[in-house]
Amino acid sequence: MGAHFKSNIPSGKKKAGRPRRFDETAALEAAVEVFWAKGFEGASLDDLTRAMGINRPSLYGAFGDKYALFCKAIAHYAETIGKPAVEEFHAEPDIEKATKAYFEKSLEGQCRSGDCAKGCLIAGLVGIEQGTMPELQKTLAEQASAIHKGFVERFQQEIAAGHLPPSPDAPARATLMADLMQAQAYRARTGATRRDLEAQIPIRVRAVLG
Amino acid sequence: MGAHFKSNIPSGKKKAGRPRRFDETAALEAAVEVFWAKGFEGASLDDLTRAMGINRPSLYGAFGDKYALFCKAIAHYAETIGKPAVEEFHAEPDIEKATKAYFEKSLEGQCRSGDCAKGCLIAGLVGIEQGTMPELQKTLAEQASAIHKGFVERFQQEIAAGHLPPSPDAPARATLMADLMQAQAYRARTGATRRDLEAQIPIRVRAVLG
DNA sequence: AAAATTTCGTACTAATCAGTATATTTGTGT
DNA sequence: ACACAAATATACTGATTAGTACGAAATTTT
Numbered sequence: 001m002g003a004h005f006k007s008n009i010p011s012g013k014k015k016a017g018r019p020r021r022f023d024e025t026a027a028l029e030a031a032v033e034v035f036w037a038k039g040f041e042g043a044s045l046d047d048l049t050r051a052m053g054i055n056r057p058s059l060y061g062a063f064g065d066k067y068a069l070f071c072k073a074i075a076h077y078a079e080t081i082g083k084p085a086v087e088e089f090h091a092e093p094d095i096e097k098a099t100k101a102y103f104e105k106s107l108e109g110q111c112r113s114g115d116c117a118k119g120c121l122i123a124g125l126v127g128i129e130q131g132t133m134p135e136l137q138k139t140l141a142e143q144a145s146a147i148h149k150g151f152v153e154r155f156q157q158e159i160a161a162g163h164l165p166p167s168p169d170a171p172a173r174a175t176l177m178a179d180l181m182q183a184q185a186y187r188a189r190t191g192a193t194r195r196d197l198e199a200q201i202p203i204r205v206r207a208v209l210g
Numbered sequence: 211m212g213a214h215f216k217s218n219i220p221s222g223k224k225k226a227g228r229p230r231r232f233d234e235t236a237a238l239e240a241a242v243e244v245f246w247a248k249g250f251e252g253a254s255l256d257d258l259t260r261a262m263g264i265n266r267p268s269l270y271g272a273f274g275d276k277y278a279l280f281c282k283a284i285a286h287y288a289e290t291i292g293k294p295a296v297e298e299f300h301a302e303p304d305i306e307k308a309t310k311a312y313f314e315k316s317l318e319g320q321c322r323s324g325d326c327a328k329g330c331l332i333a334g335l336v337g338i339e340q341g342t343m344p345e346l347q348k349t350l351a352e353q354a355s356a357i358h359k360g361f362v363e364r365f366q367q368e369i370a371a372g373h374l375p376p377s378p379d380a381p382a383r384a385t386l387m388a389d390l391m392q393a394q395a396y397r398a399r400t401g402a403t404r405r406d407l408e409a410q411i412p413i414r415v416r417a418v419l420g
Numbered sequence: 421a422a423a424a425t426t427t428c429g430t431a432c433t434a435a436t437c438a439g440t441a442t443a444t445t446t447g448t449g450t
Numbered sequence: 451a452c453a454c455a456a457a458t459a460t461a462c463t464g465a466t467t468a469g470t471a472c473g474a475a476a477t478t479t480t
Contacts, residue, residue: 016448017456037341041251045438055459056439062457066438123396131247141401172413182396183389186333191351203382207417226478227426255468265429266469272427276468 024062025076027052031063032073036121040070071136077121078143081109085181086147095158099177099208103201106181110188110197119189123182148174164209173208180204234272235286237262241273242283246331250280281346287331288353291319295391296357305368309387309418313411316391320398320407329399333392358384374419383418390414 030052034043045066049055054062063069085105092098112118122140151174158164168176184197184204240262244253255276259265264272273279295315302308322328332350361384368374378386394407394414 016454018446018458019448020457021446039249039251041249042342044436046436057441058458060439132252137400144400168413168416172410175410176413176417179390179393179397183393186392186396187389190347190354200382200385203378203386206378207386207420210417210420226424228428228476229478230427231476254466256466267471268428270469 020058020062022052022054022058027054027059027062028069028073028076031069032077032121035070035073035125036077036118039125040066067133070133074122074125074136074140078140082120082122085109086150090150090154095154095163096205096209098154099205100201102177103181103184103204104198107184107188107194107197107201110185111194119187120182120185123185124189144178148178151177177208180207230268230272232262232264232268237264237269237272238279238283238286241279242287242331245280245283245335246287246328249335250276277343280343284332284335284346284350288350292330292332295319296360300360300364305364305373306415306419308364309415310411312387313391313394313414314408317394317398317404317407317411320395321404329397330392330395333395334399354388358388361387387418390417 031048034047034051037043038047045056045059048066048069049059052059059069063072085102085108088105089098089102092101106120110119152170155164155170155173159166159170164173184200187200188194188197241258244257244261247253248257255266255269258276258279259269262269269279273282295312295318298315299308299312302311316330320329362380365374365380365383369376369380374383394410397410398404398407
């Protein structure tokens with residue numbers, strides 16, 4: 001998993017040839033930054049190749065066309081930025097700490113160097129390009145659904161164990177948590193500082209657990 | 211206010227000439243739909259002129275360039291779709307009914323014909339084009355701030371009157387309400403049906419008032 | 421009715437877009 | 451050392467982009 005690229009370890013160790021002179025992961029992360037800042041349509045191939053430090057044919061050879069690169073960038077973002085927050089939530093036994101950790105870890109991913117908040121790549125982009133790339137949208141919807149399901153199960157356990165009141169019920173809490181994370185990303189994107197958003201975390205935690 | 215167009219009632223009733231053969235408001239609303247569906251960069255002038263039923267020079271004569279049209283479309287959207295929800299909130303004396311009405315009226319604006327939810331134009335777009343149009347972003351931030359301030363004042367009154375517990379405090383409630391409206395718009399954009407979102411309104415109301 | 425003035429319709433322009441053809445470089449396998 | 455294969459760099463392609471020039475059409479004012 002993770003090595004579903006085009007010309008990366010195709011099937012057994014095959015032929016020789018000139019070795020690649022750039023790191024695929026580093027290039028992909030550079031592409032993430034560009035898409036994050038400019039969106040799909042707003043990111044030109046000149047922008048991308050410049051940021052990735054490679055030229056056009058190398059990009060096409062390694063990643064396919066612009067849309068394929070975008071999909072891989074989204075997947076890489078979800079794996080490296082989005083997933084850790086969800087994992088942290090599930091790893092923490094205490095539900096209050098887990099919820100707090102979820103927002104904190106998400107915020108970490110929503111901020112870059114220092115105070116500069118940038119929001120969530122997926123939350124910021126998907127709404128826009130919707131309709132023009134239905135498969136990607138479907139994939140992301142499935143991922144969101146799986147994450148939501150995990151949240152529901154966790155809250156069900158906590159309610160059953162008596163750690164949380166039965167109302168709001170588990171699906172309602174899961175929805176609230178996802179919604180407030182999305183809202184945090186939105187605020188990060190639209191100018192809120194990291195300090196602002198950290199201060200709001202207790203409010204969000206209380207809304208989910210109260 | 212509202213008549214800050216370019217060639218619309220410039221200054222007194224001036225000269226003669228061939229009359230305009232399209233309705234400016236109708237054309238602007240058609241432009242809103244296109245931007246709503248495709249975003250700023252994704253909406254080409256061909257898309258726009260086709261939907262608006264006018265040709266290029268008429269568009270430029272009436273609205274200015276693409277960016278000016280976009281700004282006017284955003285302003286028109288805020289006035290006709292966004293504002294009514296806020297007004298309904300402030301008009302309803304009972305805070306529970308007011309909060310519920312805010313989400314309901316917002317949802318109404320986030321849905322179009324029948325079940326087809328489309329989200330919020332502003333929430334969906336601004337994050338993306340950010341940086342490329344700083345003035346528009348600033349204007350919208352100011353508007354959001356003014357709305358937030360109105361929410362805070364209302365919640366302060368309700369807390370002072372003993373209709374709500376003092377914690378969470380008024381700013382926290384205002385932030386929660388705005389965030390959950392934004393989240394509702396996001397869900398509307400990413401596939402949730404109107405029925406789904408209506409069912410979630412009590413959860414949101416409780417999160418704000420609880 | 422004629423002049424003045426504004427809009428409208430067609431067609432154009434220069435720039436930019438994603439994607440590719442071609443040729444050169446750089447390595448591996450024998 | 452030689453042949454082969456993959457990646458590189460440059461430069462190109464056709465399509466699409468936002469914006470405009472120009473002449474014809476449609477009104478009001480004189």
